[in-house]
Amino acid sequence: MTGSRARVNHDSYSDAYIGDILANCRTFAFVGASQTESRPSYFAMKYLMAKDYRVIPVNPAHAGKELLGQKIFASLSDIEEPVDVVDMFRKPDAALGIAREAIAIGAKVMWMQLGVRNDEAARIAEDAGLKVVMNRCPKIEYGRLSGEIGWVGVNRRVIDNHKPFLFSKGGTMKHRV
Numbered sequence: 354m355t356g357s358r359a360r361v362n363h364d365s366y367s368d369a370y371i372g373d374i375l376a377n378c379r380t381f382a383f384v385g386a387s388q389t390e391s392r393p394s395y396f397a398m399k400y401l402m403a404k405d406y407r408v409i410p411v412n413p414a415h416a417g418k419e420l421l422g423q424k425i426f427a428s429l430s431d432i433e434e435p436v437d438v439v440d441m442f443r444k445p446d447a448a449l450g451i452a453r454e455a456i457a458i459g460a461k462v463m464w465m466q467l468g469v470r471n472d473e474a475a476r477i478a479e480d481a482g483l484k485v486v487m488n489r490c491p492k493i494e495y496g497r498l499s500g501e502i503g504w505v506g507v508n509r510r511v512i513d514n515h516k517p518f519l520f521s522k523g524g525t526m527k528h529r530v
Contacts, residue, residue, distance in 0.1 A: 360479050363470070363487050371494050374462050374484060378437035379406055381491070382429055382460070384451055385442030386410030388420050393466065394442040395420075397492040404495060409436065429454040438462040440491060441469060448474035456481040466490055 361370060381401060386394045398408045399421055409432055410420040416427035426432050429439060429451075439455035441448060441464065448463075448471035455463045455478060463478040465471065465487040475485040496502040 360476075361485070363472070363475060363485065366486060366489065368498060370484075371486065371489070372498050374438065374464075374486065375491065375495055375498065378462055380409070380434070380436050381406055381438045381440050381464075382409045382411050382426075382432060382436045383440050383442060384411045384429065385447075386412050386415075386420055386425065387442070388415060388418070392442075393490070397440075397490060398423075400492045401495070409434075429458050429460075432458065436460050438464050438491070440464040440466065442466050443469070445469050445471045449477065452478045452483075455483060462486065464489070464491060467493075 383394055383398055386398060389395060394410075398410065401408050402421060402423075408421075408423065410423055410425045411427070411429060411432070412425055413427040415425045416431075418425050429436065436455075436458055437460065439451060439458075439460045439462070441451050443451065445465070448465060448469065452463050452471075452474040460483060462484045463474070463486075465474075465485075467488055467490050470487045475487060478485050493502070
């Protein structure tokens with residue numbers, strides 16, 4: 354993808370913007386993927402794979418090994434198939450180099466995980482025609498937009514002290530029969 358794309362407000366993404374990415378981009382490369390089950394990249398990868406996304410782990414320290422049945426690559430340039438989204442599980446100072454790699458492999462989206470924001474990397478990616486998301490998690494966004502986590506009040510845009518319906522019987526997830 355090349356050419357200039359209009360910049361978006363990185364302080365507040367519309368549901369349509371995020372939803373369009375999740376609906377139309379099916380292959381993610383997880384830069385900084387971890388084999389440690391308690392790390393966010395591990396459970397985000399497992400979740401997205403369960404939703405029929407292709408997720409390719411990238412971590413030079415574990416290249417050649419497998420993570421959740423997927424071969425781990427040392428770098429984005431080693432991946433031999435098209436990547437739609439480069440999802441970054443690294444510190445903000447790594448974003449500029451990763452954005453340049455995402456551009457070089459022809460990715461459509463540069464996604465920076467929760468707590469990660471780098472406006473210079475976003476500008477470079479957007480100037481090259483990529484969509485950019487910062488300080489968000491595709492796992493959380495998928496759950497929120499699909500309604501999977503909306504049922505516990507996350508996406509209601511209402512603050513109250515009422516227990517969610519599913520938890521009304523002693524805190525367990527019992528469904529009404």
